[in-house]
Amino acid sequence: MSSLEIIATVLGGLTIGSALMVVLSPHPVRSVLYLILTFFLISGNYILMNAQFIAVVNIIVYAGAIMVLFLFVLMLLNLSKDNEPKSSIKMKIAATFAGGALLTVLIAALKDSVILPKTEMLENQQGMVENLGQLLFTKYVLPFEMSSILFIAAMVGAVLLAKREKQIIE
Amino acid sequence: MVALIVIFISGLLSLFLAFAKKPWLVLLTASAGLIAGGISLFTQFYYQYDFIHYEGLKFDGFAVAFGLIAILFTLLVVLTGYSSFKDKPQHTGDYIALLLFSLTGALCMLSFTDMFMFFLGLEILSIPIYVMAGSNKDDVRSSEASLKYFMTGAFATGVLLFGIAWIYGGTASFKLDEITAFIYNAEGTHSSLIYIGLLMILSAFLFKVGAAPFHFWSPDVYDGSPHIVTGFMAAVVKLGAFGAFMKIFSVTFAGLHDFWAPALSVLAILTMFVGNLSALKQIRFKRLLAYSSITHVGYALLTIIVQSPDSAFNLWAYIFSYGFSTIGLITVAIIIHDEEDRIEAFRGLVRRNPFTGFVAILGLLSLAGVPPLMGFFGKFLVFSEAITQYPWLVAIAIINSGIGIFYYLRMVILVLQKEDDDKPKTPRHKVPVLQMIVLAICALALLFGGNMLIF
Numbered sequence: 001m002s003s004l005e006i007i008a009t010v011l012g013g014l015t016i017g018s019a020l021m022v023v024l025s026p027h028p029v030r031s032v033l034y035l036i037l038t039f040f041l042i043s044g045n046y047i048l049m050n051a052q053f054i055a056v057v058n059i060i061v062y063a064g065a066i067m068v069l070f071l072f073v074l075m076l077l078n079l080s081k082d083n084e085p086k087s088s089i090k091m092k093i094a095a096t097f098a099g100g101a102l103l104t105v106l107i108a109a110l111k112d113s114v115i116l117p118k119t120e121m122l123e124n125q126q127g128m129v130e131n132l133g134q135l136l137f138t139k140y141v142l143p144f145e146m147s148s149i150l151f152i153a154a155m156v157g158a159v160l161l162a163k164r165e166k167q168i169i170e
Numbered sequence: 171m172v173a174l175i176v177i178f179i180s181g182l183l184s185l186f187l188a189f190a191k192k193p194w195l196v197l198l199t200a201s202a203g204l205i206a207g208g209i210s211l212f213t214q215f216y217y218q219y220d221f222i223h224y225e226g227l228k229f230d231g232f233a234v235a236f237g238l239i240a241i242l243f244t245l246l247v248v249l250t251g252y253s254s255f256k257d258k259p260q261h262t263g264d265y266i267a268l269l270l271f272s273l274t275g276a277l278c279m280l281s282f283t284d285m286f287m288f289f290l291g292l293e294i295l296s297i298p299i300y301v302m303a304g305s306n307k308d309d310v311r312s313s314e315a316s317l318k319y320f321m322t323g324a325f326a327t328g329v330l331l332f333g334i335a336w337i338y339g340g341t342a343s344f345k346l347d348e349i350t351a352f353i354y355n356a357e358g359t360h361s362s363l364i365y366i367g368l369l370m371i372l373s374a375f376l377f378k379v380g381a382a383p384f385h386f387w388s389p390d391v392y393d394g395s396p397h398i399v400t401g402f403m404a405a406v407v408k409l410g411a412f413g414a415f416m417k418i419f420s421v422t423f424a425g426l427h428d429f430w431a432p433a434l435s436v437l438a439i440l441t442m443f444v445g446n447l448s449a450l451k452q453i454r455f456k457r458l459l460a461y462s463s464i465t466h467v468g469y470a471l472l473t474i475i476v477q478s479p480d481s482a483f484n485l486w487a488y489i490f491s492y493g494f495s496t497i498g499l500i501t502v503a504i505i506i507h508d509e510e511d512r513i514e515a516f517r518g519l520v521r522r523n524p525f526t527g528f529v530a531i532l533g534l535l536s537l538a539g540v541p542p543l544m545g546f547f548g549k550f551l552v553f554s555e556a557i558t559q560y561p562w563l564v565a566i567a568i569i570n571s572g573i574g575i576f577y578y579l580r581m582v583i584l585v586l587q588k589e590d591d592d593k594p595k596t597p598r599h600k601v602p603v604l605q606m607i608v609l610a611i612c613a614l615a616l617l618f619g620g621n622m623l624i625f
Binding site for chain 1: 178182185224225226227261264267268271272274275277286287290291293294297298300301305307316339341357361362363365366
């Protein structure tokens with residue numbers, strides 16, 4: 001095993017472990033903190049795959065902005081043990097079955113899968129902003145521009161939903 | 171491509187023209203944009219010209235045929251909705267713009283050639299609808315519909331993205347034609363990653379079109395949303411989702427037909443029964459429409475299961491007839507304007523307002539599939555294509571049509587009945603001119619469209 005493979009294995013294991021802790025930890029705030037850790041570890045994985053720009057963006061957007069939002073929401077929600085919705089035992093059994101079946105199928109598929117031959121070795125400048133921008137404004141310019149329609153629709157929608165209606169006082 | 175830009179820009183314009191506080195200006199811009207979009211879509215295909223070179227969208231015959239009816243349905247929905255949009259002049263522009271943006275997404279979903287554009291199209295189609303479902307802010311059910319649709323829709327999108335990732339893992343490509351070529355070349359030795367990806371994409375699609383067992387959102391969302399949005403969801407959103415469904419499954423994954431067709435046929439049967447049997451007991455009109463739409467999704471799935479060169483045309487014809495019936499019925503429901511949206515409010519419609527009642531009967535009978543109307547021809551095309559390959563599936567579909575006739579006819583009788591004498595008489599409804607036009611178009615299409623489909 002080369003040193004790269006060792007790093008990849010350890011990083012992957014840590015990522016899965018902390019992702020599991022997000023689901024398993026009983027306290028919501030702890031869960032969010034584990035999620036932040038997961039995002040950092042995923043960024044590490046991106047760097048291993050030569051996607052430096054994505055790694056940085058992932059930290060700024062997800063680990064930074066979105067997680068702060070998450071923590072705020074948790075504080076506002078005022079969670080406590082009393083008003084936690086209780087799921088019935090039937091639900092739990094059904095959920096375990098469904099999840100377990102999906103997991104089995106996924107693992108079986110991965111076991112049988114044919115691994116495609118590796119594409120040519122990436123040069124280490126591949127994931128830098130310059131190359132990414134080059135691709136984004138030439139080959140993938142249409143999806144890039146289309147996403148602006150998506151954002152404008154989302155913005156108009158958010159304003160429409162969040163704005164308080166003017167109340168007519170008689 | 172030009173059509174897409176034209177429609178998007180007319181959406182933007184109507185967004186800003188709303189500041190003038192003149193709703194008719196917005197309506198004019200939006201309709202002009204839609205008509206111009208339709209014309210440019212057609213001429214671009216007819217004369218084969220293109221200003222811009224681009225990769226990712228291809229407006230072939232399939233996209234143009236489906237796109238034109240999507241534009242037509244949106245135009246009808248905007249025209250019917252105008253009377254209710256007008257009540258809130260500060261939001262008219264926003265509502266109409268969101269509908270137009272959503273249509274842009276639908277066009278994108280009909281013409282994509284790679285997974286990027288597919289995903290973007292799906293999101294552009296859905297996100298405005300999540301908002302529109304909650305646009306009636308005074309109504310708790312509307313907010314509930316919006317939130318429910320958003321949550322479940324976001325989950326379905328997640329499953330879809332996961333599926334696309336597995337497909338990429340199996341084929342090393344996002345382009346549809348490369349994936350097709352890979353599947354054909356591999357000849358049964360594909361990596362099992364493709365199967366998993368396919369199943370995930372399938373379940374996301376079944377969610378988006380509202381087939382059982384992924385249908386639980388649809389009655390609540392249809393019921394809670396304002397009438398216009400329900401009409402738009404039933405006509406345009408379903409059309410976009412079905413178009414993409416057919417593009418991906420009947421074309422790209424055609425090589426794996428033996429793998430997904432049995433699963434899809436079982437789900438189609440389930441969908442028909444669930445929709446029909448739940449529709450029997452409904453007392454609210456939009457809920458009934460939701461369950462009936464689930465049933466119709468079950469019939470339309472037959473066109474995807476059956477592999478034949480005519481499948482695309484049959485699906486087109488089916489959605490064409492379904493959309494007209496739904497938009498007609500929704501318009502009638504808007505005219506009746508019952509607070510509780512009960513089916514009971516349809517009682518005696520023919521006596522109060524003969525023309526509206528007539529269109530309601532036409533729409534109901536067309537949904538039931540009664541012969542001279544367009545719905546019959548849509549069903550006929552779908553079933554006659556399927557009967558050679560899947561006779562048992564068609565048999566079940568015909569049994570279901572029989573069950574369906576029961577609740578449609580019950581409503582037709584309600585429309586024809588006299589109102590109770592002891593109750594205060596409902597006054598005659600005043601029908602705005604625009605809604606009259608929409609009703610007339612729907613009636614003409616339902617009466618004579620069927621003959622057009624056959625020839």
